[in-house]
Amino acid sequence: MTSSPAGRGRPRDERSGAAIIQAAAELVAEGGYAATSIGAVAARAGVGKDTIYRRWSGKPELVYEAVFTAAETADLPDTGTLEGDLTALVQSLVEEFSAPAAAAALPGLLADFAAAPHLRATIRTRFLQPAKERLVAVFDRAGQRGETSANLPVDLVLDTLAGAVFFHLGITGERPAPDLARRIAAMIVKGIEAR
Amino acid sequence: MTSSPAGRGRPRDERSGAAIIQAAAELVAEGGYAATSIGAVAARAGVGKDTIYRRWSGKPELVYEAVFTAAETADLPDTGTLEGDLTALVQSLVEEFSAPAAAAALPGLLADFAAAPHLRATIRTRFLQPAKERLVAVFDRAGQRGETSANLPVDLVLDTLAGAVFFHLGITGERPAPDLARRIAAMIVKGIEAR
Amino acid sequence: MTSSPAGRGRPRDERSGAAIIQAAAELVAEGGYAATSIGAVAARAGVGKDTIYRRWSGKPELVYEAVFTAAETADLPDTGTLEGDLTALVQSLVEEFSAPAAAAALPGLLADFAAAPHLRATIRTRFLQPAKERLVAVFDRAGQRGETSANLPVDLVLDTLAGAVFFHLGITGERPAPDLARRIAAMIVKGIEAR
Amino acid sequence: MTSSPAGRGRPRDERSGAAIIQAAAELVAEGGYAATSIGAVAARAGVGKDTIYRRWSGKPELVYEAVFTAAETADLPDTGTLEGDLTALVQSLVEEFSAPAAAAALPGLLADFAAAPHLRATIRTRFLQPAKERLVAVFDRAGQRGETSANLPVDLVLDTLAGAVFFHLGITGERPAPDLARRIAAMIVKGIEAR
DNA sequence: CAGTAATCGAGACGGTACGTCCCGTCTTTGA
DNA sequence: TCAAAGACGGGACGTACCGTCTCGATTACTG
Numbered sequence: 001m002t003s004s005p006a007g008r009g010r011p012r013d014e015r016s017g018a019a020i021i022q023a024a025a026e027l028v029a030e031g032g033y034a035a036t037s038i039g040a041v042a043a044r045a046g047v048g049k050d051t052i053y054r055r056w057s058g059k060p061e062l063v064y065e066a067v068f069t070a071a072e073t074a075d076l077p078d079t080g081t082l083e084g085d086l087t088a089l090v091q092s093l094v095e096e097f098s099a100p101a102a103a104a105a106l107p108g109l110l111a112d113f114a115a116a117p118h119l120r121a122t123i124r125t126r127f128l129q130p131a132k133e134r135l136v137a138v139f140d141r142a143g144q145r146g147e148t149s150a151n152l153p154v155d156l157v158l159d160t161l162a163g164a165v166f167f168h169l170g171i172t173g174e175r176p177a178p179d180l181a182r183r184i185a186a187m188i189v190k191g192i193e194a195r
Numbered sequence: 196m197t198s199s200p201a202g203r204g205r206p207r208d209e210r211s212g213a214a215i216i217q218a219a220a221e222l223v224a225e226g227g228y229a230a231t232s233i234g235a236v237a238a239r240a241g242v243g244k245d246t247i248y249r250r251w252s253g254k255p256e257l258v259y260e261a262v263f264t265a266a267e268t269a270d271l272p273d274t275g276t277l278e279g280d281l282t283a284l285v286q287s288l289v290e291e292f293s294a295p296a297a298a299a300a301l302p303g304l305l306a307d308f309a310a311a312p313h314l315r316a317t318i319r320t321r322f323l324q325p326a327k328e329r330l331v332a333v334f335d336r337a338g339q340r341g342e343t344s345a346n347l348p349v350d351l352v353l354d355t356l357a358g359a360v361f362f363h364l365g366i367t368g369e370r371p372a373p374d375l376a377r378r379i380a381a382m383i384v385k386g387i388e389a390r
Numbered sequence: 391m392t393s394s395p396a397g398r399g400r401p402r403d404e405r406s407g408a409a410i411i412q413a414a415a416e417l418v419a420e421g422g423y424a425a426t427s428i429g430a431v432a433a434r435a436g437v438g439k440d441t442i443y444r445r446w447s448g449k450p451e452l453v454y455e456a457v458f459t460a461a462e463t464a465d466l467p468d469t470g471t472l473e474g475d476l477t478a479l480v481q482s483l484v485e486e487f488s489a490p491a492a493a494a495a496l497p498g499l500l501a502d503f504a505a506a507p508h509l510r511a512t513i514r515t516r517f518l519q520p521a522k523e524r525l526v527a528v529f530d531r532a533g534q535r536g537e538t539s540a541n542l543p544v545d546l547v548l549d550t551l552a553g554a555v556f557f558h559l560g561i562t563g564e565r566p567a568p569d570l571a572r573r574i575a576a577m578i579v580k581g582i583e584a585r
Numbered sequence: 586m587t588s589s590p591a592g593r594g595r596p597r598d599e600r601s602g603a604a605i606i607q608a609a610a611e612l613v614a615e616g617g618y619a620a621t622s623i624g625a626v627a628a629r630a631g632v633g634k635d636t637i638y639r640r641w642s643g644k645p646e647l648v649y650e651a652v653f654t655a656a657e658t659a660d661l662p663d664t665g666t667l668e669g670d671l672t673a674l675v676q677s678l679v680e681e682f683s684a685p686a687a688a689a690a691l692p693g694l695l696a697d698f699a700a701a702p703h704l705r706a707t708i709r710t711r712f713l714q715p716a717k718e719r720l721v722a723v724f725d726r727a728g729q730r731g732e733t734s735a736n737l738p739v740d741l742v743l744d745t746l747a748g749a750v751f752f753h754l755g756i757t758g759e760r761p762a763p764d765l766a767r768r769i770a771a772m773i774v775k776g777i778e779a780r
Numbered sequence: 781c782a783g784t785a786a787t788c789g790a791g792a793c794g795g796t797a798c799g800t801c802c803c804g805t806c807t808t809t810g811a
Numbered sequence: 812t813c814a815a816a817g818a819c820g821g822g823a824c825g826t827a828c829c830g831t832c833t834c835g836a837t838t839a840c841t842g
Binding site for chain 1: 227229302309315316318319351352354355357358359361363366367368379381382383384385
């Protein structure tokens with residue numbers, strides 16, 4: 001969200017921003033990303049369209065913030081094993097992406113980010129940054145335990161995890177099997193030769 | 196593509212269909228998925244809009260066919276090892292998805308397929324079916340060699356491969372590193388030795 | 391209606407022409423002139439569009455024939471007075487123009503005839519010719535009785551009669567008052583005593 | 586023209602409305618009513634289609650206003666006789682309907698008004714109201730002079746005048762003879778038994 | 781009696797216009 | 812300066828018809 005540029009003039013009403021976020025999240029959950037137009041968000045939030053454009057530069061940024069910012073960033077528990085830690089991490093990804101609004105928004109959102117040059121580069125950062133930080137922490141702990149070597153391919157693992165979860169949830173729309181996170185994590189742990 | 200219902204009336208002109216496919220592929224490659232409108236395709240193909248809607252029910256179906264139907268279905272070589280075969284398969288996925296029109300179309304296309312209820316179910320079929328067949332063949336050969344156990348998680352592997360490739364190519368827009376296919380394949384081969 | 395050009399080849403099926411006329415008249419009566427498309431006429435008549443275009447050059451000609459050709463050309467009774475004869479003539483105009491299909495078709499039909507250069511000149515002929523012949527006969531009888539002078543302004547009277555009837559029926563859609571014909575005729579009879 | 590419902594929001598730009606009116610009048614004069622599409626009007630006026638639909642509900646209303654609103658409502662001169670006054674009135678009708686844009690628009694316009702139920706009733710009001718007011722004034726003056734009795738059939742006379750003029754100008758497309766107005770007026774004056 | 785030719789129903793063809801929706805910007809009044 | 816409201820130019824949508832054309836099949840006259 002863009003911050004108010006200066007202290008001059010009438011300050012922005014924080015309640016407008018909150019109402020916009022809520023309206024956007026509701027519309028995404030109800031009708032999907034494509035049906036969530038800026039005009040509809042403004043109407044539901046009781047706000048003018050400019051009030052939205054003043055804060056966000058477009059629909060992708062707004063919906064991203066409406067849908068993904070609420071995500072938990074709670075630290076993952078230390079389960080004592082790499083596979084346990086990784087399962088917990090993948091499970092948190094699954095939960096984040098399978099929330100109704102997130103699942104409804106994800107494909108369209110990724111498409112708009114991928115189509116806009118100035119947004120392409122930020123996809124990994126915005127969508128995967130929290131997961132990446134936790135993945136690095138998990139790998140660090142595993143290294144300290146002696147479970148893994150150094151120089152693990154963090155980005156490859158991250159894309160693989162995210163890709164697998166994205167294809168299951170965002171694309172096919174299936175409810176995730178309860179052991180999905182465990183199976184993915186197990187495969188990856190073996191795959192990176194953690195023994 | 197819908198086939199003409201019966202032999203009655205004037206038959207559809209195959210050249211129109213071909214011109215539409217070509218125009219759609221060009222426009223996707225030039226301007227991306229969002230900028231490829233039915234009207235623009237019609238204008239470039241020298242065709243009326245109805246001639247497009249007669250054959251395809253909308254932009255997603257048209258662009259899918261324009262971009263992905265040309266895909267190679269050549270059989271993969273038998274390299275003698277699971278890792279070699281899998282590398283070849285992932286490499287073919289990388290090449291299919293990194294063709295200019297395909298890379299430009301993929302995110303928007305997946306988003307539209309995911310958003311339309313009647314198309315959601317077909318995503319795995321339409322986008323991944325050829326890859327799945329080849330994956331099954333690769334696993335069969337590996338099983339005959341004694342490299343793997345039976346009951347390998349085909350769909351899990353497929354989603355993982357596709358997800359990893361999709362995130363690298365479709366989303367980030369980066370040119371694929373030359374060894375990307377090998378690294379993904381290596382990770383998966385090790386990963387599925389588990390159960 | 392265009393006649394079949396020569397005796398060679400398969401002769402036209404007269405039943406097709408009749409079915410087209412009937413379908414056109416029905417559609418005009420049901421939905422009005424604008425809703426009567428050539429395609430709809432063809433579909434209802436169980437006929438291909440070309441079978442229509444082979445016989446008529448367009449919608450105006452077809453609808454004109456469908457709606458106005460059935461008109462009575464029965465001779466008017468000799469009532470013994472100019473006013474009586476003229477009332478009968480105007481009444482026949484009223485009846486012709488207030489038939490459901492005619493009233494529904496007339497404004498659109500006149501508009502299309504007026505807009506097409508090759509049809510403009512024929513309006514008076516096609517729409518008013520039978521009325522004109524009867525008007526001349528009425529005037530002749532009145533002259534022989536000594537009721538009128540010669541050189542009556544036939545076309546002026548005809549336009550005036552037709553215009554008054556057209557405005558009442560075609561335009562306003564009102565049901566004609568029972569004495570409408572008598573009042574118009576009375577006014578005209580008095581009016582033409584001048585010069 | 587629909588007025589902006591309240592003082593809220595950006596007011597409509599009068600120049601847009603004026604440009605639309607002018608473009609519509611030009612297109613009607615150049616190509617006739619049928620060739621005057623909303624899209625073409627918008628393009629010539631340098632305006633979006635919505636800007637037209639915001640002000641008028643369709644082509645008939647727009648063209649009516651473009652073509653007939655400019656009409657003179659100047660009071661008619663008092664010539665001292667009913668026949669003179671009526672001639673002046675008919676002459677003003679002739680001039681109004683024989684302006685290029687009006688003559689080109691009239692048949693199609695009447696057809697569309699007659700075909701649309703919500704417009705039918707307004708034809709007399711919109712097209713003939715100014716003429717009717719002047720006709721009443723003319724009759725009043727004649728009554729004060731003692732030329733006519735009371736209870737003259739205003740609507741009958743009006744339809745007759747309008748019908749005669751409409752058939753001469755709108756339908757046949759002929760240039761009006763110089764004495765057309767005088768002849769029509771003379772006939773009507775006699776017809777209503779003004780002595 | 782075979783050949784030729786026009787007609788038939790069907791529906792595809794390139795094209796134009798429709799009226800609606802949304803985009804992102806601009807312009808008003810009011811706080 | 813921000814706010815709600817809504818007008819603005821622009822562009823895409825999917826549908827409906829236009830009048831022409833191309834099919835395979837049928838039905839007559841002609842040589």
